[in-house]
Amino acid sequence: MIKSHGYAARDKQSPLGSFDFERREVGPKDVLIDIQFCGVCHSDLHQVRDEWGGSIYPMVPGHEIVGRVAKVGAQVKKFKAGDLAGVGCMVDSCRECNSCREGEEQYCDRGQTVLTYNSRAKDGSPTYGGYSNNIVCDEAFVLKVSPKLNLAAVAPLLCAGITTYSPLRHWGVGEGQRVGVVGLGGLGHMALKFAHAFGAHVTQFTTSPGKEQDAIRLGAHEVVLTRDPANLAKLAGSFHFIIDTVSAPHDLNAYITMLRRNGHMVLVGAPEKPAPVAAFPLIMGRRSLAGSAIGGVRETQEMLDYCAEKNIVSDVELTPIQKINQAYERMVRNDVKYRFVIDMASLK
């Protein structure tokens, strides 16, 4: 077994603390990565605090992982020791069903997507994520990372990046379209950058007056403060597409009403409680409400390559792992600009 060291949650109330554990030996198709940076996603916090239910403890969170390959198994083709590499939200799936074969392993038809942490590998053992010094992963789920970009700022692309890139691509967002981004956090700021890069006219919706200037700098053409309902009412029927990245319960109907005829509102934010949806705003205008989960391995690689080509990265604030609990408190207060990334050098 390989010795690992990281930070874990022992239960849903306690702060995260130092944790020693073991990972499997490097198998023939495995890659051992020395982790250099790991992004801090709101999903980490939801799961650490068991807000979605079913959390497995001890839990080592973290699914925005980048680092350097330390060792590869005998049959590994894509990587060699010394390469940069990334791991996102998944480490395995059935690989045989239609969704897996079509490169959408996150929607495995057999429900066998193995998540990077808070999940169970095929042998039943718990998976441990990236708030740690290393990870062992089958090369089929390891991404190639360009040396052109700032590595710490690449880490959040592995979840916040792909989770926003995928629905924008799936629904064909581009020039001539008006797009709304709801919530300016980790996912929101990436949605803003991608929608802007794809040529859309982008409106950022935020509850935080202090984020207006940043939203413009990040690519918004317009910023709307959502605490005043009149600001939303003025925009009825305006948008082709709205992506909602909000992590807490909020009213969806006001946003659905802002869609044009045939417009799509897509939820990527995952609040712990269900939201009431009125039928009439959907019926009138044939609008649709959908959801989207991360993105498959193939599309994640496409997104990373696109970012390397267009020089797109996350806006990050580096934190030592010892301050992870303070980072969580700031995330709950919507005070993240715009993604915390753990500098794993602090572990040593």
Ligand code: NAP
């Ligand atoms: P984050 O950085 O904390 O950003 C969330 C943003 O939502 C906040 O910055 C805030 O933006 C807004 N917000 C928070 N509470 C609000 C409230 N009560 N009413 C209105 N707006 C509020 O979180 P994140 O890491 O981007 O994650 C966002 C959500 O996406 C989480 O629920 C996460 O679990 C989920 N997620 C889903 C997937 C997927 O595959 N679908 C993948 C990753 C994450 P403003 O200050 O601008 O209002």
Ligand code: ZN
């Ligand atoms: Zn995430």
Ligand code: ZN
């Ligand atoms: Zn499958």
